Amino acid sequence: MQIIRKTTVKQVVTEYSKQKLVEKFQEQVAAKQKEIEQLNFEKKKLIYKQKFDQHKVEEKFSQEELKRKQSIEWYELQVEQLDQLPIGSEITEREVDEIVEVSVGDAYDELFGDREIVVEDGIIVRINR
Secondary structure (H helix, E strand, O other), rough: OOEEEEEEEEEOOOOHHHHHHHHHHHHHHHHHHHHHHHHHHHHHHHHHHHHHOHHHHHHHHHHHHHHHHHHHHHHHHHHHHHHHHOOOOEEEEEEEEEEOOOOOOOOHHHOOOEEEEEEEEEEEEEEEO
16 A cells, blocks of 8 residues: 655755755745735726725735735845854755555554655755655
8 A cells, every 4th residue: 555644855055055045035035026016016006096995905905015025024034044054954945745655564653753855955865764
């Protein structure tokens, strides 16, 4: 029988991986800023048309803008924390699904214990079982 289980993927921090993560976070910040600009444009357009209650439009767009600003703050915090990480540290990147073959008599704890894949600069360097 096959089942699906979660496996953690960790990344070893190197100068290369730090730079890639910083670039990724900066791209996300730029995208969120662009979304804020687009929201402001759409808000002005709706207010100008006067089809909706101006107060409700302002309120809804303010909520959406706040969500994006909070995302920007989170990404900027990630960049700050990344700068403080020493080279060689391991950070959790994500979780992936893994298909595991199980049968009667298998040791349950061995199949479902902590398992992780460690990646360094895009190459798998270790699989901990």
